[in-house]
Amino acid sequence: MSKVRAWVMLEPGKMEMQSFDLPKIAEDCALLKVDACGICGSDLHAFRGRMKTAPFPLIPGHEFIGTIVEVGKLANQKMAIVGKETISPGDRVAIAPSSLTCGRCWYCLHMPHRPTLCTSRSIYGFNSIKNPPSIWGGFSEYIYLHPRTWVFPLPADLPLERAVLAEPMATGLRAVERAYNPGEAFVGHGYGVGSRAMVLGAGPVGLMVILALRFSGAKLIIVQDLIESRLEMAKGMGADLAIRA
Numbered sequence: 336m337s338k339v340r341a342w343v344m345l346e347p348g349k350m351e352m353q354s355f356d357l358p359k360i361a362e363d364c365a366l367l368k369v370d371a372c373g374i375c376g377s378d379l380h381a382f383r384g385r386m387k388t389a390p391f392p393l394i395p396g397h398e399f400i401g402t403i404v405e406v407g408k409l410a411n412q413k414m415a416i417v418g419k420e421t422i423s424p425g426d427r428v429a430i431a432p433s434s435l436t437c438g439r440c441w442y443c444l445h446m447p448h449r450p451t452l453c454t455s456r457s458i459y460g461f462n463s464i465k466n467p468p469s470i471w472g473g474f475s476e477y478i479y480l481h482p483r484t485w486v487f488p489l490p491a492d493l494p495l496e497r498a499v500l501a502e503p504m505a506t507g508l509r510a511v512e513r514a515y516n517p518g519e520a521f522v523g524h525g526y527g528v529g530s531r532a533m534v535l536g537a538g539p540v541g542l543m544v545i546l547a548l549r550f551s552g553a554k555l556i557i558v559q560d561l562i563e564s565r566l567e568m569a570k571g572m573g574a575d576l577a578i579r580a
């Protein structure tokens with residue numbers, strides 16, 4: 336049986352390479368070969384012991400993209416495939432990391448449109464290796480895709496180093512989307528086309544927010560950061576005014 340190598344975070348501050356059996360996939364599952372994986376702030380929080388809920392030992396990494404290598408014969412009916420009918424071996428895809436909700440908690444019952452609020456959801460990159468078949472994170476050569484996965488096929492001509500930004504880009508888009516209606520009971524209080532916006536911090540997600548703001552028709556985008564090179568990049572991505580402070 337072939338083996339899969341993966342970095343396992345045993346506990347905060349401690350990682351080691353381990354190998355796992357390449358699993359035989361169930362009918363409604365699929366197997367993904369990881370092409371690239373980003374390192375998120377949350378991965379660092381777990382590594383530095385700042386995430387009390389991290390289910391160690393785990394294979395970190397949720398900002399991954401990969402190529403489908405095997406598809407169970409029922410997987411295309413069970414998985415949510417966005418923008419395409421089916422997936423097949425050879426397709427490069429991105430995944431929504433936390434698509435497996437419990438379906439029973441208060442949030443699942445009352446706010447099913449907000450799956451990330453589920454209190455006992457399982458998340459790629461934050462799932463213990465004790466749960467078979469263990470390979471649930473992007474710092475592995477292969478990832479096992481469960482039947483409730485949301486799959487986003489990527490354009491074939493999208494370069495790898497851009498494609499791997501799909502998950503942080505989704506974070507930036509969602510931040511702007513939420514600004515349209517920030518919990519106000521009255522219309523017109525949120526962000527909209529022609530609005531001005533300020534982005535505090537031009538780290539990777541801040542830069543994605545700037546892109547999303549520009550794309551959504553902001554009139555003026557102001558960005559603040561302490562690092563000059565980040566401010567330069569922010570301007571390249573659409574910020575009108577960069578403040579080093």
Ligand SMILES: [Zn+2]
Binds near residue numbers: 375376377397398
């Ligand atoms: Zn993340």
Ligand SMILES: [Zn+2]
Binds near residue numbers: 438439440454455
């Ligand atoms: Zn739930």
